[in-house]
Amino acid sequence: xxxRLARRFRAPVAAVRGGLERxxxxxxxxxxxxxxxxxxxxxxxxxLRCVSGIRDPRKLLARDFSRMRRVNxxxxxxxxxxxxxxxxxxxxxxxxxxxxxxxxxxLLGYAQCALAPDCAVPRDPLFRVAWxxxxxxxxxxxxxxxxxxxxxxxxLDGRRLAILRREIAAGVRIGRxxxxxxxxxxxxxxxxxxxLTALVGDALGRELxxxxxxxxxxxxxxGDHAWPHSDDPKYAVQAxxxxxxxxxxxRSTGSAFLAYRPDGSVERYELSPGSALAVTPGLVHGxxxxxxxxxxxxxSVGLSSPPRGAGETRARRRGSFRTIRDQSAGxxxxxx
Numbered sequence: 441x442x443x444r445l446a447r448r449f450r451a452p453v454a455a456v457r458g459g460l461e462r463x464x465x466x467x468x469x470x471x472x473x474x475x476x477x478x479x480x481x482x483x484x485x486x487x488l489r490c491v492s493g494i495r496d497p498r499k500l501l502a503r504d505f506s507r508m509r510r511v512n513x514x515x516x517x518x519x520x521x522x523x524x525x526x527x528x529x530x531x532x533x534x535x536x537x538x539x540x541x542x543x544x545x546x547l548l549g550y551a552q553c554a555l556a557p558d559c560a561v562p563r564d565p566l567f568r569v570a571w572x573x574x575x576x577x578x579x580x581x582x583x584x585x586x587x588x589x590x591x592x593x594x595x596l597d598g599r600r601l602a603i604l605r606r607e608i609a610a611g612v613r614i615g616r617x618x619x620x621x622x623x624x625x626x627x628x629x630x631x632x633x634x635x636l637t638a639l640v641g642d643a644l645g646r647e648l649x650x651x652x653x654x655x656x657x658x659x660x661x662x663g664d665h666a667w668p669h670s671d672d673p674k675y676a677v678q679a680x681x682x683x684x685x686x687x688x689x690x691r692s693t694g695s696a697f698l699a700y701r702p703d704g705s706v707e708r709y710e711l712s713p714g715s716a717l718a719v720t721p722g723l724v725h726g727x728x729x730x731x732x733x734x735x736x737x738x739x740s741v742g743l744s745s746p747p748r749g750a751g752e753t754r755a756r757r758r759g760s761f762r763t764i765r766d767q768s769a770g771x772x773x774x775x776x
Contacts, residue, residue: 442473442504443473443476443477443500443504444476445472445476445547446476446479448543449472449475449476449543449544449546449547451540452540452541452543452544453472453544453547455531456468456527456528456531456544457469459527459531460524460527461523463511463512463516463517463520463523464520464523464524464527466505466508466511466520467508467517467520467521467524467569467570467573468524468528469505470501470505470508470566470570471548471551471570471573471574472547472548472551473501473504473505474497474501474550474551474554474555474570475546475547475548475549475550475551475554476547476550477497477500477501477550477553477554478497478550478551478552478553478554478555478557478667479546479547479550479553481497481550481553481554481557481667483620484616484617484618484619484620485616485617485619486616486619486664486665486666486667487616487661487663487664487665487729488558488663488665488729489663490557491557491558496557497553497554497557498554498555498557498562498564498567501554501555501567502564505566508566509566513565514565514566514568514569517566517569518569518572521569521570521572521573521576522573522576524573524577525573525576525577525580528544528548528577529577529580529581532544532545532581545581548574548577548578549578549669549670550669551570551574552571552574552575552667552668552669552670552700552724553667553668553669555567555570555571555574555668556571556667556668556726557667558665558729559665559666559667559668559698559726559727559728559729561700561704561706568704571704572702572703572704575700575701575702575724576702578670578722578724579702579722581722582670582673582720582721582722582723583722584720584722585720585721585722585723586644586718586719586720586723587697587699587707587709587717587718587719587720587723587725588643588644588717588718588719589709589715589716589717590639590640590643590679590715590716590717590718591715591716592712592714592715593636593639593681593714593715593716594635594639595630595633595635595636595639596630596681596714600626600630601683601713601714603626604623604626604627604630604683604739605683605684607623607624607626607627607656608656608658608683608684608737611656611658611737612658612660612684612735612737614658615658615660615661615664616658616659616660616661616664618656618658619655619656619657619658620655620656620657621655621656621658622654622655622656623654623655623656623739627654627656627739628654630654630681630739630741631650631652631653631654631739631741632650632652636679636741637649637650637743640677640679640718640743641743643718644677644718644720646676646745647745647746648676648677648743648744648745648746649743649744649745649746649747650743650744651674651675651676651741651742651743651744652742653675653741653742654739654740654741654742655739655740656683656737656738656739656740657680657737657738657739657740658737659695659727659730659734659735659736659737659738660730660735660737661730662729662730662731662732662734663729663730664729664730665695665726665727665728665729665730666726666727667726668698668700668724668725668726669724669725669726670721670722670723670724670725671719671720671721671723672721672742673721673722674742675721675742675743675744676720676721676743676744676745677718677719677720677742677743678718678719678720678740678741678742678743679716679717679718679719679740679741679743680697680711680716680717680718680719680738680739680740681714681715681716681738681739681740681741682711682712682713682714682715682716682736682737682738683713683737683738683739684713684735684736684737685711685712685713685735685736685737686733686734686735686736687733687734688731688732688733688734689732689733691731693710694710694730694731694734694736695710695727695728695729695730695731695734695736696708696709696710696727696728697709697710697711697717697725697726697727698725698726698727698728699723699724699725700724700725700726708728711736711738
């Protein structure tokens, strides 16, 4: 690989690479290089300008891996991808709990950003194989990958929504760079509202408790979007709540949440103010780039599996919004 990996990734990549046959190793090198390029992309100021022209990571990947196109066709690479998925999944399972191998999972998660930096599934045959290989790996690591529309939230009435809109006013003026901003008092109260926790739990058929994590996500300028990624498995669910939305002039639809499937299909979900989606870890997703005159602001709320012990569970449910930690350091993109 001509792309130098960050120090934290080198040891696990070398260990896995040494056990691969030639074809699988070449495809693994492509994914690791894409992961390093994705790792270097911004976490919060995400806009198409970051990957336009010579800054498009696919251009560097195409140059460095042009030899792969002469070795085999897409079908042969797809077979190699299936073998690679089995090998890497076995290695990650065998080394579960090993921090170095967690870093490998992080790296391969970032490959999604570089292979589809504009949120469009790759059309290039080789990159499409790499994309599907990466998604198949995450599908194996996280078998329960769910996105569930929650509809209009009863616990988010007009008065509460108006207060939350006042909270986001400063962030809207800053724009995409304000993503990751900690909510104000009402946003923190909402993040631990037992009605929200119960609604998400009922929709997914599981018991949940507040995760004491919440942040605003701002999309305000043309080209603002979110790279394809999967969420931090530290939280059992992320609830994405639409606080404000403005459609492009003359259009009835706008930027949508995108859920990517290993077969190459993409599901679109549009949210209106007061409505929400529930997303579980391992689901690779992103947000379509905004058009001129469009805006959407979301509140991302992390929810956890209930802690052990009924007393502890009740205490967490009574938890004050003041216990929510400051998450302003940035988005949890690919914090796997």
